[in-house]
Amino acid sequence: QTLQQRVSEDLQDYIRDKYLSIVLRPALMDPKIHRAFVKSLEVAHQNYQTTLQQTLDQSVQQFVTDQAEPYLAAPPSAADVTV
Numbered sequence: 001q002t003l004q005q006r007v008s009e010d011l012q013d014y015i016r017d018k019y020l021s022i023v024l025r026p027a028l029m030d031p032k033i034h035r036a037f038v039k040s041l042e043v044a045h046q047n048y049q050t051t052l053q054q055t056l057d058q059s060v061q062q063f064v065t066d067q068a069e070p071y072l073a074a075p076p077s078a079a080d081v082t083v
Contacts, residue, residue: 038078
């Protein structure tokens with residue numbers, strides 16, 4: 001492999017990595033996007049709990065709550081969200 005080929009490959013790798021981090025993982029570059037995802041998950045979590053409490057029979061509600069305990073203990077935090 002020539003030096004020119006190696007430099008070309010390294011440059012392509014570098015550009016691909018930047019593309020992946022900027023285009024495919026925008027939350028890494030824009031914290032507003034990450035906060036928006038976290039907020040939407042918090043709202044979804046609240047809506048789920050409200051729906052659970054308002055629409056299900058007490059025994060079914062208790063069963064679902066027991067089965068989902070690891071997921072319902074607290075709303076998702078920013079550290080839990082990977083965009």
